[in-house]
Amino acid sequence: DADVTQTPRNRITKTGKRIMLECSQTKGHDRMYWYRQDPGLGLRLIYYSFDVKDINKGEISDGYSVSRQAQAKFSLSLESAIPNQTALYFCATSETETTSTDTQYFGPGTRLTVL
Amino acid sequence: KQEVTQIPAALSVPEGENLVLNCSFTDSAIYNLQWFRQDPGKGLTSLLLIQSSQREQTSGRLNASLDKSSGRSTLYIAASQPGDSATYLCAASGGGADGLTFGKGTHLIIQP
Numbered sequence: 516d517a518d519v520t521q522t523p524r525n526r527i528t529k530t531g532k533r534i535m536l537e538c539s540q541t542k543g544h545d546r547m548y549w550y551r552q553d554p555g556l557g558l559r560l561i562y563y564s565f566d567v568k569d570i571n572k573g574e575i576s577d578g579y580s581v582s583r584q585a586q587a588k589f590s591l592s593l594e595s596a597i598p599n600q601t602a603l604y605f606c607a608t609s610e611t612e613t614t615s616t617d618t619q620y621f622g623p624g625t626r627l628t629v630l
Numbered sequence: 631k632q633e634v635t636q637i638p639a640a641l642s643v644p645e646g647e648n649l650v651l652n653c654s655f656t657d658s659a660i661y662n663l664q665w666f667r668q669d670p671g672k673g674l675t676s677l678l679l680i681q682s683s684q685r686e687q688t689s690g691r692l693n694a695s696l697d698k699s700s701g702r703s704t705l706y707i708a709a710s711q712p713g714d715s716a717t718y719l720c721a722a723s724g725g726g727a728d729g730l731t732f733g734k735g736t737h738l739i740i741q742p
Contacts, residue, residue, distance in 0.1 A: 607729075
């Protein structure tokens with residue numbers, strides 16, 4: 516079984532709809548991240564969480580919100596989806612960030628299309 | 631703000647050649663530098679992680695180097711194969727940023 520899973524894998528929705536993307540991990544890591552990937556722009560950080568009670572905005576948090584329901588679960592919500600939120604969304608985990616030996620592990624991604 | 635740049639954006643070479651992918655970053659205060667592989671429509675697979683105190687890391691036909699002082703990393707692929715065709719991403723951890731700061735990737739095609 517995959518260590519980091521994302522649901523759904525693909526989603527098509529309409530402008531104005533509320534959408535939730537879910538991420539679960541079995542790695543036992545405290546830190547979880549949400550990134551989006553757009554052609555030509557690379558991956559950019561949306562939100563990250565150091566533990567259940569610690570949530571932080573990333574580079575491009577406007578229009579998004581998150582919920583850390585448990586150590587293993589981190590959800591990303593689009594309250595009112597708009598077409599420029601069409602992208603590939605990745606969840607990632609890491610044990611820590613402040614060591615040189617730590618790596619981030621990525622889920623398979625969710626392809627979201629907003630019409 | 632940390633910025634990561636990858637050159638070239640795309641590369642096509644015949645099978646069997648050795649090749650080098652380049653990555654540069656603006657803030658040298660990084661924790662580590664990671665190289666990932668991404669296949670079309672798929673997630674990211676971690677290839678190599680170089681700690682800030684290291685100069686290089688090797689895994690099979692892959693060798694990654696890090697020069698913090700010049701803000702550069704390279705990924706060397708030996709004896710390339712068609713299965714190496716993918717997009718290669720480098721990402722810096724730290725350097726004043728939270729999470730990873732990614733380059734835009736190098737799209738690599740190995741011609742059979």
